[in-house]
Amino acid sequence: GENVEQHPSTLSVQEGDSAVIKCTYSDSASNYFPWYKQELGKRPQLIIDIRSNVGEKKDQRIAVTLNKTAKHFSLHITETQPEDSAVYFCAASKGFTGGGNKLTFGTGTQLKVEL
Amino acid sequence: GAVVSQHPSRVICKSGTSVKIECRSLDFQATTMFWYRQFPKQSLMLMATSNEGSKATYEQGVEKDKFLINHASLTLSTLTVTSAHPEDSSFYICSARGGTAVGYGYTFGSGTRLTVV
Numbered sequence A: 001g002e003n004v005e006q007h008p009s010t011l012s013v014q015e016g017d018s019a020v021i022k023c024t025y026s027d028s029a030s031n032y033f034p035w036y037k038q039e040l041g042k043r044p045q046l047i048i049d050i051r052s053n054v055g056e057k058k059d060q061r062i063a064v065t066l067n068k069t070a071k072h073f074s075l076h077i078t079e080t081q082p083e084d085s086a087v088y089f090c091a092a093s094k095g096f097t098g099g100g101n102k103l104t105f106g107t108g109t110q111l112k113v114e115l
Numbered sequence B: 001g002a003v004v005s006q007h008p009s010r011v012i013c014k015s016g017t018s019v020k021i022e023c024r025s026l027d028f029q030a031t032t033m034f035w036y037r038q039f040p041k042q043s044l045m046l047m048a049t050s051n052e053g054s055k056a057t058y059e060q061g062v063e064k065d066k067f068l069i070n071h072a073s074l075t076l077s078t079l080t081v082t083s084a085h086p087e088d089s090s091f092y093i094c095s096a097r098g099g100t101a102v103g104y105g106y107t108f109g110s111g112t113r114l115t116v117v
Helices: none
Strands: A004-007 A010-014 A019-025 A032-038 A045-051 A056-059 A062-067 A072-077 A086-092 A109-114 B004-007 B010-013 B019-025 B032-038 B045-051 B067-073 B076-081 B090-097 B112-116
Touching (some): A010 A019, A019 A086, A019 A109, A032 A062, A045 A056, A045 A062, A072 A086, B004 B090, B010 B019, B019 B090, B019 B112, B032 B067, B032 B076, B045 B067, B076 B090
Parallel strands (some): A010 A109, B010 B112
Antiparallel strands (some): A004 A019, A019 A072, A032 A045, A056 A062, A062 A072, A086 A109, B032 B045, B032 B090, B067 B076, B090 B112
16 A cells, blocks of 8 residues: 655744655555645644646645655745644545545654744 | 534543544535544544445454444444543544545544543
């Protein structure tokens, strides 16, 4: 089955700096890669996603890049703010082609944005 | 947008008793429901996948007789933790998919914090 690795496990940045979180996946058939932000005791919130037919996607301060050949994708957050502090999870699935394919999550990154 | 309502949000039960968790899709038909368990400071681990009207598919290592999943309708799925023990204390969260109608998205419930004493 799919295996998703995520690094780093913790990341501390100064407010205004950029943060980068990286993930690798093992199943070349995976075609949908969402990123979630989870605050303590809450549900994961989708912040951005990318499909395998696209190499990069940006939404304001957040961007995701995908390298299908190397099977890795990254989350980039620019101009970080204290409210960006949370746990971030990457995930992968074969769900873009339809059906009920499951999401496999990475191990998570605790991002702390310091003033 | 798509909404999944999960209840209860918190439950405390005695060891040996059973607890039922419900997830309802409010504005779409959830053809597939995923159930996850999340221990403190860990990732979401998939327990099982269920399709409406079919038996659930459990992940390796998850006891199907202990974690009973029912997905009898397109808007309701339940997870029953039977004979709960302290090690079952965790955050349980469901995630629903409605197929092409909701753009292949995964909609999460708000989670249930289970504490077994």
